[in-house]
Amino acid sequence: xxxxxxxxxxxxxxxxxxxxxxxxxxxxxxxxxxxxxxxxxxxxxxxxxxxxxxxxxxxxxxxxxxxxxxxxxxxxxxxxxxxxxxxxxxxxxxxxxxxxxxxxxxxxxxxxxxxxxxxxxxxxxxxxxxxxxxxxxxxxxxxxxxxxxxxxxxxxxxxxxxxxxxxxxxxxxxxxxxxxxxxxxxxxxxxxxxxxxxxxxxxxxxxxxxxxxxxxxxxxxxxxxxxxxxxxxxxxxxxxxxxxx
Amino acid sequence: xxxxxxxxxxxxxxxxxxxxxxxxxxxxxxxxxxxxxxxxxxxxxxxxxxxxxxxxxxxxxxxxxxxxxxxxxxxxxxxxxxxxxxxxxxxxxxxxxxxxxxxxxxxxxxxxxxxxxxxxxxxxxxxxxxxxxxxxxxxxxxxxxxxxxxxxxxxxxxxxxxxxxxxxxxxxxxxxxxxxxxxxxxxxxxxxxxxxxxxxxxxxxxxxxxxxxxxxxxxxxxxxxxxxxxxxxxxxxxxxxxxxxxxxxxxxxxxxxxxxxxxxxxxxxxxxxxxxxxxxxxxxxxxxxxxxxxxxxxxxxxxxxxxxxxxxxxxxxxxxxxxxxxxxxxxxxxxxxxxxxxxxxxxxxxxxxxxxxxxxxx
Numbered sequence: 001x002x003x004x005x006x007x008x009x010x011x012x013x014x015x016x017x018x019x020x021x022x023x024x025x026x027x028x029x030x031x032x033x034x035x036x037x038x039x040x041x042x043x044x045x046x047x048x049x050x051x052x053x054x055x056x057x058x059x060x061x062x063x064x065x066x067x068x069x070x071x072x073x074x075x076x077x078x079x080x081x082x083x084x085x086x087x088x089x090x091x092x093x094x095x096x097x098x099x100x101x102x103x104x105x106x107x108x109x110x111x112x113x114x115x116x117x118x119x120x121x122x123x124x125x126x127x128x129x130x131x132x133x134x135x136x137x138x139x140x141x142x143x144x145x146x147x148x149x150x151x152x153x154x155x156x157x158x159x160x161x162x163x164x165x166x167x168x169x170x171x172x173x174x175x176x177x178x179x180x181x182x183x184x185x186x187x188x189x190x191x192x193x194x195x196x197x198x199x200x201x202x203x204x205x206x207x208x209x210x211x212x213x214x215x216x217x218x219x220x221x222x223x224x225x226x227x228x229x230x231x232x233x234x235x236x237x238x239x240x241x242x243x244x245x
Numbered sequence: 246x247x248x249x250x251x252x253x254x255x256x257x258x259x260x261x262x263x264x265x266x267x268x269x270x271x272x273x274x275x276x277x278x279x280x281x282x283x284x285x286x287x288x289x290x291x292x293x294x295x296x297x298x299x300x301x302x303x304x305x306x307x308x309x310x311x312x313x314x315x316x317x318x319x320x321x322x323x324x325x326x327x328x329x330x331x332x333x334x335x336x337x338x339x340x341x342x343x344x345x346x347x348x349x350x351x352x353x354x355x356x357x358x359x360x361x362x363x364x365x366x367x368x369x370x371x372x373x374x375x376x377x378x379x380x381x382x383x384x385x386x387x388x389x390x391x392x393x394x395x396x397x398x399x400x401x402x403x404x405x406x407x408x409x410x411x412x413x414x415x416x417x418x419x420x421x422x423x424x425x426x427x428x429x430x431x432x433x434x435x436x437x438x439x440x441x442x443x444x445x446x447x448x449x450x451x452x453x454x455x456x457x458x459x460x461x462x463x464x465x466x467x468x469x470x471x472x473x474x475x476x477x478x479x480x481x482x483x484x485x486x487x488x489x490x491x492x493x494x495x496x497x498x499x500x501x502x503x504x505x506x507x508x509x510x511x512x513x514x515x516x517x518x519x520x521x522x523x524x525x526x527x528x529x530x531x532x533x534x535x536x537x538x539x540x541x542x543x544x545x546x547x548x549x550x551x552x553x554x555x556x557x558x559x560x561x562x563x564x565x566x567x568x569x570x571x572x573x574x575x576x577x578x579x580x581x582x583x584x585x586x587x588x589x590x591x592x593x594x595x596x597x598x599x600x601x602x603x604x605x606x607x
Contacts, residue, residue: 087500104515108507177254
């Protein structure tokens with residue numbers, strides 16, 4: 001087993017003629033949490049979505065735990081069972097209750113017996129502080145509660161890497177904290193996480209590495225404390241000045 | 246539960262309402278409706294009920310002032326079962342009652358897994374009811390399809406076409422939204438061709454032209470050919486209803502399912518299709534009502550459905566001149582059936598709403 005959880009080599013992606021990712025290379029060691037940040041339109045969400053094959057690209061390659069991400073449907077399904085993702089707008093399954101949202105993926109995709117899948121779901125819901133609300137439907141939950149269920153749902157597949165795509169951007173200010181608390185807990189337990197976020201406080205406190213993108217390029221890649229105390233590039237300095245006011 | 250509205254409040258509302266323009270137009274509408282009812286109802290009730298004859302041997306035994314329902318009563322078994330041999334009618338009765346009982350279960354008091362029970366009852370209907378009507382096994386005498394008819398034929402054709410068209414329509418809708426260009430083209434082409442043909446043309450093609458394309462010597466009953474035609478025709482309409490439901494979902498649900506490692510088919514089965522179907526229940530039932538009425542077209546290929554068997558009976562010399570009674574009866578039966586379907590639709594919609602409600606209070 002390799003110690004590199006995610007490896008991106010010379011990745012380039014065009015939307016039509018627009019170059020969205022320009023020769024991006026990146027390594028995320030196992031057990032590390034990495035933040036992707038940068039101004040909007042810098043390609044950070046696109047890069048994240050390449051990591052589990054939700055986006056295709058033209059050049060370069062992505063490896064998750066040593067296995068190359070290919071576009072063959074069967075390979076993608078196998079890959080996505082090892083890479084969890086949390087979306088900005090939750091995308092919970094509205095026709096299922098909370099318990100079914102979390103237990104369905106392992107039941108169907110890992111062929112776990114129902115009882116076992118539900119035990120796992122109850123355990124994970126307790127972990128994100130949603131044990132009491134297992135029988136609610138997504139429409140009855142607040143944004144923060146929905147996102148915590150979505151995190152539990154992603155964890156239910158026991159992924160090796162967790163991807164977060166602006167997990168707090170669609171939340172009321174008062175629910176941001178509860179979601180960040182859960183994420184902090186995950187990072188402290190040594191989960192490998194790649195997080196696209198504008199929550200620089202969270203990035204500084206919790207994450208190991210910061211990758212700063214601008215115009216589809218990686219401008220700076222540094223340990224979190226150094227990035228925030230002493231950014232090397234002007235663009236990162238300007239960005240931090242705007243975000244951390 | 247309805248709560249009792251105190252009289253004071255109602256009076257108050259009426260007084261307040263009288264002043265508004267809306268109430269003036271509503272009063273006018275009521276007045277027009279009452280006058281219209283006053284003019285037409287006495288004659289209708291007099292003809293249909295007061296002066297009507299219910300028991301008679303033939304036309305001469307009927308009071309000419311009123312409706313001759315004796316004709317309908319006399320011919321009721323034939324209207325229900327067509328020319329099915331009288332001693333085997335219980336089989337036709339089962340085939341006729343089965344879908345109606347399924348609908349009654351859907352409308353009746355709820356119980357665990359009711360939806361699954363109703364769905365299974367409908368799914369097993371085509372093969373089981375088909376074999377039961379046809380016979381030739383388990384000691385049941387064979388009854389050729391040419392002797393099937395009446396309400397049994399109408400209900401059989403409608404139910405079988407719906408049950409068969411449902412999965413085909415779902416497949417077509419998914420094909421039309423597929424990311425594979427060839428599949429998309431096939432789905433779209435199929436839907437547009439079948440939807441663009443009048444049903445009568447479809448039936449003629451099925452009954453007249455399809456046998457020419459079959460290998461010589463194979464002979465399929467006209468009923469089977471007509472069923473295939475109606476099924477494919479209905480499936481193209483259902484496909485467009487389903488597509489509406491699929492499109493109402495947005496990309497997020499499919500993406501979330503993919504990201505969790507669902508295969509395409511399990512994502513459709515557990516995540517996408519259930520939500521899409523719930524979103525289009527009224528559209529599905531609307532198509533079923535249209536299908537049920539369209540089954541009357543099978544008469545153009547010589548099948549004796551409910552409408553054509555009544556038409557045939559009207560020409561009977563013993564009961565000549567009773568077309569009004571015959572067609573009023575036909576109209577009432579069709580209307581009652583379609584009304585039943587619309588109640589089922591309303592019930593399903595309410596149950597879906599209540600499912601969310603129940604979750605809310607938990």
